[in-house]
Amino acid sequence: MEKRIYDNNILAFDRITKNTKRIIDTVLKEHGLRSTHASCFFRICEANDGLTSTELAEACGVDKAFISRITAELTENGYICKDPASVGMIYKRKFVLTEKGHEIYDALLKELSKITSKTRDKLTDAKLQAFTEVLDVLDKNIIDYLKGGD
Numbered sequence: 001m002e003k004r005i006y007d008n009n010i011l012a013f014d015r016i017t018k019n020t021k022r023i024i025d026t027v028l029k030e031h032g033l034r035s036t037h038a039s040c041f042f043r044i045c046e047a048n049d050g051l052t053s054t055e056l057a058e059a060c061g062v063d064k065a066f067i068s069r070i071t072a073e074l075t076e077n078g079y080i081c082k083d084p085a086s087v088g089m090i091y092k093r094k095f096v097l098t099e100k101g102h103e104i105y106d107a108l109l110k111e112l113s114k115i116t117s118k119t120r121d122k123l124t125d126a127k128l129q130a131f132t133e134v135l136d137v138l139d140k141n142i143i144d145y146l147k148g149g150d
Contacts, residue, residue: 020112027111031104032077040070040080041097041105050083050094061143071095079104 021035028034043059044051051059057067074080079101082093097105120128 023111023115024108027107028104033079033104037070037074037079038108040067040074040095041101041108044080044095044097045102045105047094050096052092052094056095074101 024035024038028037039060040056043056047055047059053064053067053071056071057064060067071080075082075095077100078098080095081098083096123131
């Protein structure tokens with residue numbers, strides 16, 4: 001029984017991820033961006049004071065070389081910039097969204113909120129809270145596993 005539930009959950013997560021990427025790609029396509037860029041928009045905006053390249057790579061679950069390429073593209077197109085108020089050496093300065101980047105972030109949120117609001121309408125706050133907690137635990141366990149943890 002447990003295996004079947006687990007398999008169904010993994011398949012559902014995979015389908016949710018793929019379909020969410022399709023939605024994100026639709027929003028970003030007109031700007032010449034892809035779903036790979038969306039994670040940077042979300043992570044940078046979640047961190048109120050921005051993120052360094054290292055912090056961004058960790059938050060997105062990718063390596064620094066990938067983040068370097070993505071941030072270069074986003075910087076070149078005026079979506080993010082290095083925060084002049086952040087201190088430290090150039091590579092330690094934090095990336096923040098520009099006004100243009102905030103417009104993209106808002107467009108993504110607007111589209112994705114159409115789905116999340118329907119979900120909230122169908123579930124109680126307690127069920128949503130429990131679901132969020134389960135996802136957080138699962139996410140952390142998978143990250144620990146990949147890092148060689150138990």
